[in-house]
Amino acid sequence: MKNTDASIHPYPAGDSTLARMALEASELGFDSIVAIGDAGDQYHGIKVLRGAVICAASVKEVLRQVRSSAVRDADVVFVNAGDISFNRAVVAVKEVHVIRNIHATRRNAFDHVAARSAAERGVAVDISIAPIVHLRGTKRQKALQRYADILSLQRRYGFGLTISSDARSMLGQRSVRDIRGLCALFGMTGAEVGEALSSVGRITEPHRPVRVVG
């Protein structure tokens, strides 16, 4: 999985079916996508992973939701970011793979403590291009600031990044080249974008020491 769109929302959450979005993703240069709340399969040569999003106000609620069957069956588990204490605690939850919606949080909601913890536990932070594409004015400026802040923490502590279109329609999907250009707006280099696009593969199939069986 070299280029993965880390989250799309197919029909009925959006207006495009999973097969159509997979077809579009293949034309846009992706080889895999993570479909939120939809069954994983192979469409038009695109590997479709199942994603689950946990939206909770407290870590207790997150721990309750990770036990649900929808989350247990998911290949990639996302948690919507919250305040500083929530984010620090949620990166320590074993079942959580990615923290998303970071652009919607307050300035220091994901700080150096959460960054260090995320790097140690292999939790990635999602960068959604939807706010850059769809928002205008101060809201987009704030999103770009947040992403630049996350990038500086990532360079310091080395936690993973994922990049998602967060598309609810095939009109919201963007090509790998467009994503490189959009991520350059907040200072991300081409190599970092390439690394981030391939990080879902490392989340689902992490490098582990070789075990001697038998």
Next chain:
Amino acid sequence: MKPRPPAMRAKRRYILVRILPYGTTADQKQVYLSVVEAATSLFGDAAVGLAQPAVVFCDGGYAVVRCRRGTEKDIAVALATVNAIADERAALRTVAVSGTIHALRRRIKPIRPFSEAGDVKFGETYFTVYRYPRQKVDLVEKGIKHQKSLFFTEADLEER
């Protein structure tokens, strides 16, 4: 007025973009306004003024955007942030960048729906079905304005 000698003219680049969804009958001026709005909100008046973006061609689901040489990457990024054309949801996909319009015209492959358009009913809503190559099926709600669109494939439509 005597034209400038070639060596003194500003060098230009042309960007070929595909307009989505298929079948969008976008007016050239409306495409220009969308491109300039997206570029201005992203890079500001000064940068866009220097880039001099213009839409020089718009037909058959494609548009050619002109800009000054050296600014084509910025304009391509701005094109990725276009969400709507004339209040209708749309997206622009960059296909190619060239120094001549002639070279881009060779890259244009018109995408037209297959002739047999049908009707389908989802719930209480009737949709017109447009079939495109690669088994793409666009469903457009029957109505006069601001119709809802759904994007399926042939297999999805058969399942329902």
